[in-house]
Amino acid sequence: MRSDSRVTFSVPAIRSAAMTQTSSKIGYDKISEGDEAPPLEVGPLTRTNFVRYAGASGDFNPMHHDDTIATQVGNPSVFGHGMLTAGLLARLLKDWFGPEALRKFQMRFSKQVWPGDTLTCTAKVTGKREAPSSDGQVEKLVDVECAVTNQDGTEVLTGTATASLS
Amino acid sequence: MAVDTSVIGKPTSANRVRIERGPVSFFASALKDHNPVYSDPSAAKVAGFDDLPAPPTFSFAMLHMGKVGQEQPPDPTKGTHPMNEVMGNLMKEGGIVLHGEQDFVFHRPIVVGDVLVSEGVIKDLYEKESKGKVMTFIVMQTVWKDEKSGEPVVTETFNLIHRK
Numbered sequence: 001m002r003s004d005s006r007v008t009f010s011v012p013a014i015r016s017a018a019m020t021q022t023s024s025k026i027g028y029d030k031i032s033e034g035d036e037a038p039p040l041e042v043g044p045l046t047r048t049n050f051v052r053y054a055g056a057s058g059d060f061n062p063m064h065h066d067d068t069i070a071t072q073v074g075n076p077s078v079f080g081h082g083m084l085t086a087g088l089l090a091r092l093l094k095d096w097f098g099p100e101a102l103r104k105f106q107m108r109f110s111k112q113v114w115p116g117d118t119l120t121c122t123a124k125v126t127g128k129r130e131a132p133s134s135d136g137q138v139e140k141l142v143d144v145e146c147a148v149t150n151q152d153g154t155e156v157l158t159g160t161a162t163a164s165l166s
Numbered sequence: 167m168a169v170d171t172s173v174i175g176k177p178t179s180a181n182r183v184r185i186e187r188g189p190v191s192f193f194a195s196a197l198k199d200h201n202p203v204y205s206d207p208s209a210a211k212v213a214g215f216d217d218l219p220a221p222p223t224f225s226f227a228m229l230h231m232g233k234v235g236q237e238q239p240p241d242p243t244k245g246t247h248p249m250n251e252v253m254g255n256l257m258k259e260g261g262i263v264l265h266g267e268q269d270f271v272f273h274r275p276i277v278v279g280d281v282l283v284s285e286g287v288i289k290d291l292y293e294k295e296s297k298g299k300v301m302t303f304i305v306m307q308t309v310w311k312d313e314k315s316g317e318p319v320v321t322e323t324f325n326l327i328h329r330k
Contacts, residue, residue, distance in 0.1 A: 056196035058230020
C-alpha cells in the first residue's frame with residue numbers, strides 16, 4: 001500500500017514523462033462494475049497537517065488548530081477539517097480517473113478525524129452508463145462509491161462520485 | 167425551537183476570484199499530492215491543460231484564498247451573512263457546528279488563469295432529532311461561473327450542522 005510517498009523529480013522532462021504516466025487514466029472499456037481503486041493511505045496525521053491545510057484553504061476555524069478553544073467546547077483536542085479528508089479522497093479519484101474526469105463528488109462526514117489518525121481512502125465502481133452531455137455528445141460515465149476509514153476501521157467519510165471516461 | 171425558514175432563498179455572497187499558481191500548488195501540497203501537474207506548467211500542458219489545473223476540492227478554498235486583491239461585486243447580504251447569523255444565534259446557547267455534507271458538480275476543471283464569479287444562496291434550513299438531541303441543518307449552494315463566457319464551472323452545495 002502506498003503511504004504518503006514523496007517522489008521528487010529534478011528534471012522537468014522527467015516530470016513531464018512521469019505526468020504522462022500518472023495521468024494515463026483508465027479507459028471506459030477497461031473498467032467494470034466492482035473494480036476497486038488502489039487504496040490510498042495517509043498518516044499518521046499531525047497537527048501540522050491540519051495547520052498546513054488551514055493555511056492552504058484559508059479556513060482558520062480554531063477547532064482545527066487551537067487546542068485551548070477546541071477542548072473548551074468538549075473536544076478531546078483539535079480535529080481535522082472535513083475538507084482535508086475530502087481532498088485526500090478526491091486525490092485517490094483523480095489518480096484513478098485523471099485530473100479532468102470528475103463530474104460529481106458528494107460526501108457525508110460521519111466522524112471527526114483526530115491527530116494521530118491514519119486514513120485509508122477507497123473507491124469501488126458501482127455502475128457504468130452512457131448519457132448525453134451538454135454539448136450534444138455522448139459521455140461515458142462511471143459511478144463509484146467511496147469512503148475514508150481510520151485505523152480502527154471506522155468510516156469517517158462516505159461518498160459517491162461520477163467520472164467521465166473516454 | 168422552530169427554525170425560521172424565511173432565510174431560505176436569501177443570498178449569502180457574491181464573489182470574484184482569479185486562479186493563481188501559488189495557491190493551487192500550495193493547496194495540492196497540503197493534500198500531500200506531489201503530482202507535477204499541480205506545480206509544473208509543462209507537466210500540466212502534457213496532461214492537456216493550458217496551465218496548472220486546480221485539485222477537485224479547490225473551489226471550496228477559493229473564497230478564502232482567491233478573493234485577496236480582486237475587485238469584488240457588491241455584497242448582496244448588506245453585511246449580514248444569513249448562514250453566520252443562523253449559526254451564531256444557535257451557538258449563543260452552546261453546542262458545536264460541524265460540516266455535515268458537501269456536494270460538487272464539476273462542469274469543467276478549474277485552471278490557473280481563470281477568473282470566476284459566484285453567487286451563493288441559502289437552499290434549505292431544517293431540524294432533525296437524533297438520540298434526544300436537536301440538530302439544525304443549513305444548506306448553502308454556490309454556483310461558480312467563468313466571468314468571460316458566463317458558463318458554469320463548479321456548483322457546490324455545503325451542509326452545515328449545529329448540534330447541541
